Amino acid sequence: MRKVKLGLVGCGIAAKTLHIPALKKLSELFEVTAVTSRTRAHAQECSKLLGGVEVFESYDELLKSGEVDAVDLALPVELNLPFIKKAVESGVHVICEKPISTDTKTGKEIVKIAESSDVVVYIAENFRHIPVFWKAKELIEKGKIGDPIFMSWHIWVGMDESNPYVHTEWRKKPKHIGGYLSDGGVHHVAAMRLIFGDIVWVSAVVRDISPLLGGPDFISSILEFESGVVGSYTAGYPIKGKDRFEVVGTEGRMVIEWDRIVLNGESIYVKPEDSYKLEFKDFYYVVKGKRENVLGSPLEALKDLAVIEAAVNSNGQKVNVGDLLDLEK
Amino acid sequence: MRKVKLGLVGCGIAAKTLHIPALKKLSELFEVTAVTSRTRAHAQECSKLLGGVEVFESYDELLKSGEVDAVDLALPVELNLPFIKKAVESGVHVICEKPISTDTKTGKEIVKIAESSDVVVYIAENFRHIPVFWKAKELIEKGKIGDPIFMSWHIWVGMDESNPYVHTEWRKKPKHIGGYLSDGGVHHVAAMRLIFGDIVWVSAVVRDISPLLGGPDFISSILEFESGVVGSYTAGYPIKGKDRFEVVGTEGRMVIEWDRIVLNGESIYVKPEDSYKLEFKDFYYVVKGKRENVLGSPLEALKDLAVIEAAVNSNGQKVNVGDLLDLEK
Numbered sequence: 250m251r252k253v254k255l256g257l258v259g260c261g262i263a264a265k266t267l268h269i270p271a272l273k274k275l276s277e278l279f280e281v282t283a284v285t286s287r288t289r290a291h292a293q294e295c296s297k298l299l300g301g302v303e304v305f306e307s308y309d310e311l312l313k314s315g316e317v318d319a320v321d322l323a324l325p326v327e328l329n330l331p332f333i334k335k336a337v338e339s340g341v342h343v344i345c346e347k348p349i350s351t352d353t354k355t356g357k358e359i360v361k362i363a364e365s366s367d368v369v370v371y372i373a374e375n376f377r378h379i380p381v382f383w384k385a386k387e388l389i390e391k392g393k394i395g396d397p398i399f400m401s402w403h404i405w406v407g408m409d410e411s412n413p414y415v416h417t418e419w420r421k422k423p424k425h426i427g428g429y430l431s432d433g434g435v436h437h438v439a440a441m442r443l444i445f446g447d448i449v450w451v452s453a454v455v456r457d458i459s460p461l462l463g464g465p466d467f468i469s470s471i472l473e474f475e476s477g478v479v480g481s482y483t484a485g486y487p488i489k490g491k492d493r494f495e496v497v498g499t500e501g502r503m504v505i506e507w508d509r510i511v512l513n514g515e516s517i518y519v520k521p522e523d524s525y526k527l528e529f530k531d532f533y534y535v536v537k538g539k540r541e542n543v544l545g546s547p548l549e550a551l552k553d554l555a556v557i558e559a560a561v562n563s564n565g566q567k568v569n570v571g572d573l574l575d576l577e578k
Numbered sequence: 579m580r581k582v583k584l585g586l587v588g589c590g591i592a593a594k595t596l597h598i599p600a601l602k603k604l605s606e607l608f609e610v611t612a613v614t615s616r617t618r619a620h621a622q623e624c625s626k627l628l629g630g631v632e633v634f635e636s637y638d639e640l641l642k643s644g645e646v647d648a649v650d651l652a653l654p655v656e657l658n659l660p661f662i663k664k665a666v667e668s669g670v671h672v673i674c675e676k677p678i679s680t681d682t683k684t685g686k687e688i689v690k691i692a693e694s695s696d697v698v699v700y701i702a703e704n705f706r707h708i709p710v711f712w713k714a715k716e717l718i719e720k721g722k723i724g725d726p727i728f729m730s731w732h733i734w735v736g737m738d739e740s741n742p743y744v745h746t747e748w749r750k751k752p753k754h755i756g757g758y759l760s761d762g763g764v765h766h767v768a769a770m771r772l773i774f775g776d777i778v779w780v781s782a783v784v785r786d787i788s789p790l791l792g793g794p795d796f797i798s799s800i801l802e803f804e805s806g807v808v809g810s811y812t813a814g815y816p817i818k819g820k821d822r823f824e825v826v827g828t829e830g831r832m833v834i835e836w837d838r839i840v841l842n843g844e845s846i847y848v849k850p851e852d853s854y855k856l857e858f859k860d861f862y863y864v865v866k867g868k869r870e871n872v873l874g875s876p877l878e879a880l881k882d883l884a885v886i887e888a889a890v891n892s893n894g895q896k897v898n899v900g901d902l903l904d905l906e907k
Contacts, residue, residue, distance in 0.1 A: 398787060399798060399812065403730065405826075452781035452800055452894055454808050458727060458828060469728060469808045471781055471800045473894065479783050479798045481810050483728065488826060497734075497817060499787060565781055565802065565896035 250537050253342075256283035256317035258308055258332065259324040260295035262413050263346055267375075268323055269298050271525035278533040282316045308332065312339040319369070319536060322346060325419035326432070330355045333370060337362050342369040344532045348435040349550035351425040353558050353573045356551045363547045371532045371545030374553065376439040378527035378544065381519040385496070385505050386444045393512055395500025400445065401481040404437060405490030408462060421463040426554075427561040428464020429486040430455060434560075435553040437484060444496075445474045447552065450569045453560035459487035470560050579866050582671075585612035585646035586628070587637055587661065588653040589620035591742050592675055596704075597652055598627050600854035607862040611645045637661065641668040648698070648865060651675060654748035655761070659684045662699060666691050671698040673861045677764040678879035680754040682887050682902045685880045692876045700861045700874030703882065705768040707856035707873065710848040714825070714834050715773045722841055724829025729774065730810040733766060734819030737791060750792040755883075756890040757793020758815040759784060763889075764882040766813060771881065773825075774803045779898045782889035788816035799889050 255272070257264060272279050285305040286292035292304045305311035312320070312335060319342035322332050329350050336343045349372050350356035363370035376382065389397050408415055408429075415421075425431050442448065453470030466486040473479055494505040504511040509518045534540040543549075552574060559568035584601070586593055601608050614634040615621035621633045634640035641649070641664060648671035651661050658679050665672045678701050679685035692699035705711065718726050737744055737758075744750075754760050771777060782799030795815040802808055823834040833840040838847045863869040872878075881903060888897035 398785065398796060398817070399814070401730075401732065401810075401812070450894055452896065454800065454802060456727065456808070467727060467808075469800055469810055471783065471798055471810070471894070473783060479785070479796075481730075481798055481800070481812060483730070483810060485728070485826065488727070488828075490826065490831060497814065497819065499817075502819060565779055565800070567781065567894035567896065 252278060252280045253533055253536055254282045254316060254318045255279045256285070256305075256311045256320045257281055257295055257299070257302075258285055258311065258320050258322050260284065260286040260288070260291035261323060261417065264295055264323040265298065267525045268321060269295065271523055271529050274523065274526050275529055275533070278530065283311050283314060285311045308335065312336065312341055317341055319344065326425040327351050327419070330359055333359055334362055337366045337368050337370065340368055342371075342536050344371045344373050344529070344545065347372055347374045347550055348425060348431050348554050349547055350554065353551060353555045356554050360547045360551050369532070369536050369542060370547050371535060371542055372547050372550035373528050373532070373545060374435065374439045374550055375524035375528050376436040377443055377549075378524040378531065379440065380522055381505060381507060381510060382440045382443050384517070384519045385503065385510055388503065388510065388512060388517075389444065389496065389498070394496060394498030394502055397445070397476075397478050397496055397498045399479050399481070399497040400441070400495065402437065402441065402483070402492075402494045404484040404492050405488045406433060406484065406486045407489030408486050410461065415461055423464040426558050427455065427468075429462055429466050430464070430468050430484070430561055431554060431557045433486060434468065434484060434557040435550070437482065438553040438556045439549075441480060441482065442552065445476060445478050445480070447475045448480070448556050448570050449473050449475055450567050451556055451560045451563060452565055452567045453563040454565060455561055458485070462487055465561070468560060470563070472556070581607060581609045582862055582865055583611045583645060583647045584608045585614070585634075585640045585649045586610055586624055586631075587614055587640065587649050587651050589613065589615040589617070589624035590652060590746065593624055593652040594627065596854045597650060598624065600852055600858050603852065603855050604858055604862070607859065612640050612643060614640045637664065641665065641670055646670060648673065655754040656680050656748070659688055662688055663691055666695045666697050666699065669697055671700070671865050673700045673702050673858070673874070676701055676703045676879055677754060677760050677883050678876055679883065682880060682884045685883050689876045689880050698861070698865050698871060699876050700864060700871055701876050701879035702857050702861070702874065703764065703768045703879055704853035704857050705765040706772055706878075707853040707860065708769065709851055710834060710836060710839060711769045711772050713846070713848045714832065714839055717832065717839065717841060717846075718773065718825065718827070723825060723827030723831055726774070726805075726807050726825055726827045728808050728810070728826040729770070729824065731766065731770065731812070731821075731823045733813040733821050734817045735762060735813065735815045736818030737815050739790065744790055752793040755887050756784065756797075758791055758795050759793070759797050759813070759890055760883060760886045762815060763797065763813060763886040764879070766811065767882040767885045768878075770809060770811065771878075774805060774807050774809070776804045776881065777809070777885050777899055778802050778804055779896050780885055780889045780892060781894055781896045782892040783894060784890055787814070791816055794890070797889060799892070801885070
């Protein structure tokens, strides 16, 4: 199959440290033919990293150039909706960094745009491409811990001055709901939903602990999956510590780490892979019509975001995630 | 000071395995002078364990005998209210096993009875006498983890056929709210409140996992303390596992075990003591007017129970604990 000609839109940290390295590993699938960024120096930097790709002055020019089959959007979240809309209107496929949008209201517009068009709108959620989560799902479905009853995930991100994301302007004054709580949180929800299925409701508390991080930066919640599994999800962005993801069943338990699962006390190693590479590869096959857009489905990304929005709005109240998702509203 | 003459009322597992051993260690403070039980054989067994104490046919006879200054009630929970009432009417001091009552409604009656009388009504909550919890409180108040933000307690009791409590008739068909969830849960709430203060609200889910255990036997909750600390409390009564009690602050964290605190990675050992002995000793000094009834306060025990009742009734909804506590209602 012919390579997909890709235009890189936005040359921030995600583009430089996550997307470009992944795309370089997939040179048989993608040819990056164009790059653009609000800041020309950034675009030139990305162009250089890609071996001298044409820099466009504007997104509009890039879309109209005829040089791209698809665009890779790695932008401040609030730009996802207008940029996706333009790509779709131009008949150009899109892969766009999570979260899908700043909130479910605008996220729903993206879902509608995607549903009404033949071009691919793929929301890049790399946690749906992390092998250890699929292994955990498989082991649970095989009954290795009996009936799953409870999952608890404590995540201590430990972001401080040394973290480059902390200094991003759009993260300092977040327009996306809950700031880091959605920026990081949709990843966590994606993994939980991958393993346990849809989340029905959530009750949560949020806090703003660190002045360094824009917006709230701590969340603790209780939630229930459609399957009846109970979840306890806590994430502290400025707090350092060892993450702990545990699943308890009627006949056993597992601890999920990045490269292994400790199942009833025994380690099962799972080789980590470049999840960004996997997501671009998946996008390629979706664009080529060889795969359904399951893992990059805008609706799935919307569901991830809706759980976080429900949690951020909860203040201890039970919030039904479905109320936020209703596409008729 | 003269010994307190004590009548033991109820000769079940708690009396035999917890109270009598503790009282034997306190022979300079208490003289057990009387014993009674619905089942005479049980009373005789307890009498024997105590070296041949007089067995009374009924609680009424025991109260009227003039042989006791105080009674120790170790009964099915639903008997606490009428038995405490009778003791107070007879001018006899009471130490009564937790939970204070089957629910906060009847628990409030006990609080009122206690407040309107000069005799001591002491609710025995041994978790308020466990040294490691006081040490944790002290370390937190000294700022050893910065400002406390979050506490998480996962408790896996692992009760099975081999556990004697499982076979108690009144536990098989519990009249006390939430069954094991309050029977065990008031202990946990007492410890959390000891360390972090009062709990304002709770949102929780309960489950009935094991047919062996009467009533619901799993709870997971999120809650907020008056101080603003967020709590995540989970207890699974039929589920085996290693408990984990962790406190996270802005500048550190601690893990609380039974005989040590791991503070920022360093172990601080805390000598365990017989908490039943400590509670009887405290009761003695309260009866003698040498101490305020703080640790055995019926109101404190009621607050513990109210948190569990709020949680059991929650089904994910935010329930304000204060609504259950209002003594005017």
